[in-house]
Amino acid sequence: MCLNKCMGILLKNISTLLTLQGAAAKSGRHIKEEDLGILHQASVIMDKDKIAWVGPHKKLPKEWAKKKGLRELDMKGKTVLPGFVECHTHLIFAGDRAAEFEMRNQGVSYQEIAAKGGGILSTMKETRSSSLKDLVATGQKRVDHFLSQGVTTLEVKSGYALNLKDEIKVLQAVQALKGPRTVSTFLGAHALPPEYKSYEEYLTFLSEKVLPVVAKKKLARRVDVFIEKGFFPVEASERYLRRAQELGFEVLIHADQMSLSGGSDVAVRIGALSGDHLLQVEEKEIRNLAKSEVTGVLLPTADLYTKTKYPPARAMIDAGVRVALATDFNPGTSPTQDLNLVGLLARLEMKMSLPEVIAAYTVGAAHALNLHKEVGSIEVGKSADIIGIDQGWSCLFYSVGEAAEKVVFSRGKKVFDFLN
Template identity: 40%
Template sequence: MNSEILEIRNVRVVTATGSHPVARCGIKYFDGNIRIKSGKILSIDEDAKDAEKIFDGKGMIAIPGFVDPHTHIPFTGERSHEFIMRATGQKYSEILSAGGGIHSTVNNVRSATIETLAFEGLKHAGWLLKNGVTTFECKSGYGLDLPNELKQLKAMRMISEYTPQRIVPTFLGAHAIPPCGEEKYIELLKKMLDHVRAESLSEFVDIFCDEGAFSVEGSKEFLKYAKSMGFKIKAHAEELSLNGFGSIASELGATSVDHLAMCSEEEMKVLAKNKTVAVLLPLTSFYLKNPYAPARRMIDDGVAVALGSDFNPGSNTFYSPFLTIHLAVNHLGMTPEEAFVAHTLNAACALDMGKWIGTIEVGKYADITILDAPTLDYIPYMPTEEIVRAVFINGVKVFENRNYFSR
């Protein structure tokens, strides 16, 4: 770790505070200088001091690096033909009949090498980095058998060796039900967990419990088993239908429950009671022309809301935190402050990393994105990565907008 002192000068710091997920957020604004040493924030002061390295952010705002708590990286192949089919009104069942859908990506992943998956993942990591994303989650789930699920997880490890970003791997072998059927596949998934744990490939285990996916009973059984093995648990729930699994996963101790477009008022109360982070994915709702999650009611009921992209090759090819925040403000009823906290502190907490990242505070890792924006409101108003001036991870500048013209 570099022991030289870096000072980011003349910025307006915009950040939440703390290490735990929050429903009712408070934003701290501070004009001054951020001092960084050995990868961590040393101080935030009004007065500039001597430093070996200086970055002048005059007129800029400094925010915590965005955290994306829900992506389906790594994958390979593309499904643009499905997008056109869906855009012209064809149903998902028709797409499946034409050889598309999730099983199209499964076939691509199964035929790819680890190196190919890692290469594609690194490309997508670079796209996220240019958008100021310094930490993101990766999910398996396009293998649906032991060798290919492990291949995806090992590709994530390879990606983490070549990108400066922090990567949080999640085992989502329970992404879809293969031809063998749910009951038999859940038993296979349990055996897969032995390999995942033995090779330390993931701390998190996820399952897709919804219409056309895993049943409530099977999902509950599998998450309880994963938790008994020492894994942290998550759930895809109620994207398409209301089945009550959001509250069940919360009661099981899930770190986060994701999607929740159909979440009920009763479930919101359970999520709030258990301090389960609700990861909402408005880009997918936008892409599929589906209903948005009831974020306003969730927050008013005391639920800590995070935002993620759900970037994947089939149901959402958007990944921009700027567009996500725009949709959250424009369609989910969130304030700019709430949406900002949802994509920084709360998103970090959805990955159990709030202690180290998600805010700009002394002692935390210096993952900082510099924006050419006059105010926080400018982010949803002008949702483009072109306002990213520079990105720092562990206090090292890892991206700078070379097309940027000085004022």
């Protein structure tokens, strides 16, 4: 019989359960091992799409133990933890940039590649020419790969079409994806398309012509912008984001990646959900982020591929900045979906502890998406987004490319099983 149709499911025989309740109570800041909420010989009850009970199995309430229709699922000694939240991807695009990767590796500059029609504009041409059906098909394969790694909440940005018609098409493709909870972000302000002479002119077009359509069609609830020297300027970008807020969008920023351009300061000033990348932030910016509700989204695989320095994660965390981790999956600067690689780089290169990494990929990422009241920890009333793995939690984010057996529940439905 199908587990997906059950009203109540008891997950039993859990050897170790990580609830992340302590991390959630601390809003993802200053995480220690005790904040993982570790329980042994535990059980979880999922009722419809919510967590109904969690605790040691021996303390299972009698009213649940005797409830008719309660289905039992033996987790066979697996480690159980909240579903991972992947909060920064550019998942919908056509084509690839593998040839450009080889060119850059042989010393050809990005500027030279772009001058020949490469870079983001080559992805733009491919994406504009692709049908909605094709974008959904390729996107779903990528989604399924994230799902197999335990991702139950997935953020997806537009930004590889850069005109009204095809940006709408990309956002429609996001809405058609199946499996995890998906969060759409409009990133029309990703690069300057060839139809426009200046970034300010293009931002005006987005503000006046595109944002109202996206809002009316309810194709995204978030707006992002790439603030950087030589790209979208600070003042015009801030006006753009404030206009987005007026239209009811949540906002976030690609900030301080290649230079200390002021993006993180804008994020704090306007109350953005997150500042993403943050490689160049210094003591002043870190102090301001720590005092704010802005989540610092760190993307170490992008730093690996672009051969740049890594963000000062240790200084940020010690100062009290809430951080999240994500793949930044895209065809140019981070063509990987490997969560283990992200976590491993965070541990090796950014000096994050394993509990900090786990919290960053659950509680911290949930805050970055403003979904922390729904996902990120296993607590009564939250969404039943749960993964079970056939190894101890100390083996997480340790072995790149590993394919540990997993069972994945999204909103109480079994959506992936390694053995089926």
